C-alpha cells in the first residue's frame with residue numbers, strides 16, 4: 001500500500017493537504033472551498049464553524065451541529081455527519097488510512113479536540129479547550145502520547161491568570177446577592193454559548209434567584225437542555241420572564257455582543273450590570289458596574305497542565321498569545337514549540353513524514369497575509385478593543 005503523505009498549515013482554518021490531492025479543513029473560516037475538501041468542525045463558536053455554511057461534507061458532534069443550526073437563520077446547505085466522542089472513525093471520502101477521533105475539549109457543549117492518526121503518527125488539534133470546574137461540562141480530556149499537538153493560545157500568556165473558578169463564582173454570587181438586596185435586577189453579559197449557560201447553572205444550583213435569558217442566549221440554552229444539561233431559565237420575552245424582571249429580583253443573562261442595556265430595562269426598573277470574560281483578570285470595563293474573569297477557555301496554567309498531560313513531542317500554538325505560549329512550553333515543559341503561523345512547510349514535513357517529495361502549496365505564502373500585530377500593541381490593547389476581545393484575539 002502506498003504510504004500517504006501530508007502537510008498542514010493554517011489558512012482559513014487548519015488545512016491538511018494530502019499527496020492524493022485530497023484536502024481536510026478543520027474549523028474552516030471560509031465557504032470558498034475546493035471540491036475535494038472534507039471538513040471537521042470542533043465546536044459551535046462562530047469563529048470556528050463558517051465552513052458549515054458551505055456544501056462540503058462536515059464531521060462534528062451532534063451537539064455542535066444543533067448549536068450551529070440554532071444560530072442560523074434560513075436553510076443550511078451543509079452536509080453533516082454527526083459523530084460521537086471517543087469513537088474512532090474514517091472519513092466518508094477516500095482518505096486512505098486516516099483515522100479520526102473526537103475527544104471532549106471541555107470548552108462548550110459538544111466541543112471536541114480532534115485526534116488524527118495517519119502514517120503511524122498521531123496529531124492532536126486541541127481547538128478551544130476549557131479549564132477546570134465548569135458546571136455544564138467536564139474538563140478537557142487529554143489524549144496522551146501524541147507526536148504533534150496543535151494547541152490554542154487564547155490565554156497563553158502568564159499575564160492572564162485567573163483565580164480558581166470556585167472563587168470567581170463565589171464573587172459573582174455575592175455581587176448579585178448585594179444587588180438583589182437593593183431591589184435591583186442583575187444583568188450579566190457573557191459569551192452566548194458557554195459562559196452564559198455556566199452562569200445559568202451557577203444561579204440554578206446555588207441560589208433561588210430566577211434566571212432570565214435575553215435575546216440570542218435563549219436558543220443555545222435550549223440546545224443544552226435538549227442534550228440533558230439541566231438548566232432553568234425563562235426567556236425575557238415570555239410573560240413569566242417579564243413578570244420576574246418587574247419583581248426586581250431577576251438575574252438576566254445576555255450576550256456580550258449585545259448592547260449593554262436590554263430594551264426592557266428602563267429607568268423604572270433598576271439594575272446592576274456586569275461582564276464576564278477571562279480578560280477581566282487584566283483589564284477593567286468602565287461600561288459595567290463589575291467584571292469577573294469567568295471564561296470557557298483554559299487559563300495559562302491550565303493550558304500548560306493540559307499540554308504536559310498530552311506529552312507531545314512537538315507543539316504548534318494557534319490563536320491569541322501564540323508566541324508567549326510557545327516560549328513557555330519550550331522553557332517550562334522542555335517541549336519544542338512554535339506558533340503554527342511560523343512553521344515552514346518543509347520543516348513540518350521533515351519532522352512528520354518520511355516521504356521526501358511533496359509539492360509546495362500556496363499555503364505557506366498565504367500564511368504571511370496575517371502578520372502579528374507589533375509586540376507593543378499586544379501589551380497594551382485599548383479599552384475600546386477590550387469589549388470585543390474574543391474577536392480581537394482571533395484576528396491575530
Ligand SMILES: [Zn+2]
Nearest residue numbers: 043045107128
Ligand atoms: Zn470557542
